[in-house]
Amino acid sequence: MALLxxxxxxxxxxxxDGIVKAVSGVSFELDRGKTLGVVGxxxxxxxxxxxxxxxLVDRKSAEVEGSVRYDGEELINASGSRLQDIRGRRIGMIxxxxxxxLNPVKKIGWQLEEAVLLHNDVSRDEARRRAIQALQEVExxxxxxRVDDYPHQFSGGMRQRVMIAMALINxxxxxxxxxxxxxxxxxxxxxxxxxxxxxxxxxxxAIVMITHDLGVVAELAxxxxxxxxxxxxxxxxxxxxxxxxxxxYTWGLLGSLPRLEQVSARLEQIPGQPPSLLHPPRGCAFxxxxxxxxxxxxxxxxxxxxxxxxxxxxxxCHLDDAERERIWAAKKAALTGVEGSAA
Amino acid sequence: MSELLVVEDLQKYFPxxxxxxxxxxxxxxxxxxxxxFTLEAGETLGVVGxxxxxxxxxARCVARLLEPTGGKIIFDxxxxxxxxxxxxxxxxxxxxxxxxxPYASLNARKRVGEIVAEPLDxxxxxxxxxxxxxxxxxxxxxGLNPEHYNRFPHEFSGGQRQxxxxxxxxxxxxxxxxxxxxxxxxxxxxxxxxxxxxxxxxRDFDLTYIFIAxxxxxxxxxxxxxxxxxxxxxxxxxxxxxxYLEPKHPYSGALLSxxxxxDPTLGRARKQIVLTGDVPSPxxxxxxxxxxxxxxxxxxxxxxxxxxxLTPVAGAKDHAxxxxxxxxxxxxxxxxIRRTPSLAGSVD
Numbered sequence: 294m295a296l297l298x299x300x301x302x303x304x305x306x307x308x309x310d311g312i313v314k315a316v317s318g319v320s321f322e323l324d325r326g327k328t329l330g331v332v333g334x335x336x337x338x339x340x341x342x343x344x345x346x347x348x349l350v351d352r353k354s355a356e357v358e359g360s361v362r363y364d365g366e367e368l369i370n371a372s373g374s375r376l377q378d379i380r381g382r383r384i385g386m387i388x389x390x391x392x393x394x395l396n397p398v399k400k401i402g403w404q405l406e407e408a409v410l411l412h413n414d415v416s417r418d419e420a421r422r423r424a425i426q427a428l429q430e431v432e433x434x435x436x437x438x439r440v441d442d443y444p445h446q447f448s449g450g451m452r453q454r455v456m457i458a459m460a461l462i463n464x465x466x467x468x469x470x471x472x473x474x475x476x477x478x479x480x481x482x483x484x485x486x487x488x489x490x491x492x493x494x495x496x497x498x499a500i501v502m503i504t505h506d507l508g509v510v511a512e513l514a515x516x517x518x519x520x521x522x523x524x525x526x527x528x529x530x531x532x533x534x535x536x537x538x539x540x541x542y543t544w545g546l547l548g549s550l551p552r553l554e555q556v557s558a559r560l561e562q563i564p565g566q567p568p569s570l571l572h573p574p575r576g577c578a579f580x581x582x583x584x585x586x587x588x589x590x591x592x593x594x595x596x597x598x599x600x601x602x603x604x605x606x607x608x609x610c611h612l613d614d615a616e617r618e619r620i621w622a623a624k625k626a627a628l629t630g631v632e633g634s635a636a
Numbered sequence: 637m638s639e640l641l642v643v644e645d646l647q648k649y650f651p652x653x654x655x656x657x658x659x660x661x662x663x664x665x666x667x668x669x670x671x672x673f674t675l676e677a678g679e680t681l682g683v684v685g686x687x688x689x690x691x692x693x694x695a696r697c698v699a700r701l702l703e704p705t706g707g708k709i710i711f712d713x714x715x716x717x718x719x720x721x722x723x724x725x726x727x728x729x730x731x732x733x734x735x736x737x738p739y740a741s742l743n744a745r746k747r748v749g750e751i752v753a754e755p756l757d758x759x760x761x762x763x764x765x766x767x768x769x770x771x772x773x774x775x776x777x778x779g780l781n782p783e784h785y786n787r788f789p790h791e792f793s794g795g796q797r798q799x800x801x802x803x804x805x806x807x808x809x810x811x812x813x814x815x816x817x818x819x820x821x822x823x824x825x826x827x828x829x830x831x832x833x834x835x836x837x838x839r840d841f842d843l844t845y846i847f848i849a850x851x852x853x854x855x856x857x858x859x860x861x862x863x864x865x866x867x868x869x870x871x872x873x874x875x876x877x878x879x880y881l882e883p884k885h886p887y888s889g890a891l892l893s894x895x896x897x898x899d900p901t902l903g904r905a906r907k908q909i910v911l912t913g914d915v916p917s918p919x920x921x922x923x924x925x926x927x928x929x930x931x932x933x934x935x936x937x938x939x940x941x942x943x944x945x946l947t948p949v950a951g952a953k954d955h956a957x958x959x960x961x962x963x964x965x966x967x968x969x970x971x972x973i974r975r976t977p978s979l980a981g982s983v984d
Contacts, residue, residue: 334823335794432912448914449687478686478850480911483894487910505823508896511903531900549828550898551857559835560828560857566793 294365295322296467296499297346302359304338304345313570315341317523318359323516325466328493328500330514330531332507332546336567338523339503343469347384348376364466382412385460385498389472391452395444401428401455402440408462427458431488450481457488464496471503486512507550511535516605519543522568522578525597529606539600539608539617542579544624577609585612585620640811640844641675641698646707648690648697652919665918667693669868671707677811680838680845682859682876684852684891688915690868691848695814698846699733700724712811729759732805736817738797742789748775748800749785755807774803778833795826799833806837814846819854831857852895856880861954864888867918867926870946874955884949884962886933893968907968925960933961 304316316338323329333339344350346361348368361368363379380386388394396404405424409415415423421440428436431454444452453473460468470489474482490513493500502513510517510531517534519527519542527540538544548561565582568574574581580590589611600606601614610617647670652663668690675681683691696702698709700716709717716727732755735741742751752771756762762770772782778799789797798818805813815834819827835858837843849855855862862879864872864887872885883889890909897903911930916922922929928939938960949955 334825434913450914479852479891479894480686481914482896483908483910484912486896506896507824507898508903511898511900512896535899535901545825547898549825551828551831551851551853552898560832562828562832563825564829566795566826 296325296364297323297501298360298362299342299346300360300362302342302345302361303357304341304350305356306350307354307356308571311571314523314573315570316345319518319520319523319525321518321525321528323467323499323501325499326493326497327515328502328513330510330517331501331503331520332505332510332517333520334505334567336570337520338570339520340471341523342520343471343501343503347380347386347469348373349380378412381408381465382463383465383467385463385465385468387453387456387460387468387470387473389475391449391456391476392444394456395452397444400441400443401447405440405455405459405462408459412463423462424458427462428455430461430492431455431458432484433458450477450484453477453481453485454488457485457492461492461496461498465498467499467501469501469503472505473502474509475504475506482509489513507546519546522573523570524578524609526579526610527606527608528597529600529603529608533600533603533606537600537603537606538621539606540579540610541583541585541612541620543608544621545582548624548628577611585616587611638677639674640677640679640712641846642708642710643674643698644672644708644710646671646694646697646709647705648693648702649705663919666868666921667918668697668704671863671865671868671870673863673870673873675812675844675846677844678838678842679861680847680859682855682862683846683848683865684850684855684862685865686850686891686915688867688918689865690918691865692816693868694865695733695816695846695848699731699814700727701733725759729755729808730811732808732810732813734798734801734805734813734815734818736820738794738801738821739789741801742797744789747786747788748792751789751800752803752807755804759808761808770807771803774806775800777806777837778803779829793826794822795829798822798826798830802830802833802837806841809841810843812844812846814848816848817850818847820849820851827854834858852880852891864891867915867921869926869958871927871959872955872957873946874949874957875953878949878952878955882955882966884955884957885927885959886931886961886963887927888957889963889966889968890932909968925958933959933963935961 300320302316302319306313306315319342331339345357357369402421402424405427406420409420409423425436425440428440433439433451433454447455474485504510514531517529517531518525521542527543538547545563549563551560563582568578576592577590577595580586595609595611597607597609600608646668648668650665650667651661652665653659654662671694685691697704704717708715711727712730714727749771752774753767756767772785775782780796780799819830822830847858856876859876861875863870866887872879872888879888883892890911893908909932913930924941924943925939928934944958944960946956946958
């Protein structure tokens, strides 16, 4: 049984301007010890999907439908106290901005101890011991003294390590990381990614990595969901996604990425802006920005169909297979051709 | 081509003071400590390095938003190192900045038209009617709808706001635009739009850029020449090809190998130098080579005793590095990474 099973999840926010369909029918599974990469632009619904999974959307303003099963237990409509028990103990969370997620007037140690004491019946001393151990595990030098420092005494990368320590302190089976390295330097990012991989190997936790950086996904993920306009538009094993992407939006994402290993004169750009989730376009949400759009795309939402001969690779697109293959072959040649001449 | 900007041995020290009434200087932060470069008209210089390496301070000195402590800045033939406010004013027409955060760098209470027209107002260019026409033209150039003249910044997305910032920078036809992390806050697809726009504008208006970023992919994409900075000093400079295909300094190597590769097969195959810790404090930088506590190729008795000078690579056009034990091959082999980095470089 998968650790996390999400079925047909919908999240709608009621606002003064109307109903925002932030998540519309997202389904996926995640096994223990695996990493799921979730890619998409701002406003694609990737963060809201996982806030909903954790029961962190405000149910006063949001309607939630569908099913989220964590280790067999249904979390949608579970009680607040039950969710609180699961969050922090069995699901750890890492957010993007460590400065706003840490309490600036409390010592690091106090904040880590709080996470321990909330979920375990242990003494303060034991909690402190675990806090120091957690800091050591995320490779913070002189953890015994730094545990008494305040967040402002740490650099950005160190704060993000503290966030990871906090997420891991109760040894959760699932870690949900929302853009954990976006605000960091490349060198620090490499440290954090390596650390997450190591901790996963040591503890066997499953990771959800929410990011807009396809590079990070390629480094860390086993499976990938590409999200657009509140829906999954492509899902695949990481190698399949990069070798044989099927959906024009994924092509656009890959093409718009400046890469070290290629020197093209111009980046391919996806024209326009992400869709408004208040008034999503009819048919395929990507159709106003898609270069291969035709009438059917504007009328009918494509289903999440399996790709030929690749298990688990599914995508939403009306283009027929031959056409798609032709377009991707041409794009790939353009990408790799330049790569070859640069090497 | 002619030299638009010459920077010689630029220094910027910030005092660290103690005491409320009688402030006593107890130390100095050497944010920029000996940066020299020459920028030809129409060229793009990329500046990379981790946070805290002094790249933004350097740019702010060049734009004379900060008063340099030492060195020389010659812009378009004028020595502007110590010019006062009024003397700088005519020169500022030729030099503009685009900032990182498109949310913070636009006045939320002004309309887009006023924001873009502000440089025209400041320099007293044109009548109201001329200005309006110019602003609409600028909005069109940067790919915005000229009708949006009367909107407020909050009505635009991040990418569109960055376009407004660029339109403002273009308003008075500057020669040099200093871009300080202009795309760091944007999504990749929007980032691509802005990078393409900057390139088009350079071609159409003959612009010269100083482009600061921590993303090496982005820097490679836009730059002709690249400078890698570490703790206020350049550690390697070169043309884009020299630096990316044959990096010599281990720090450049570390930065390059830290970039996630958007290809799982390539990503698994390469060797990485993973630096530990953060950039040390510039108040009390490490002796000799400032990179030595984090360097994978550190040799005791040499690197911590003798400071390497920026030396040119024999036979190369523009390539220079400051290291006693430069990388011999690229991509690196396992033997190139001689020792595992210690935690010695982490901050206190």
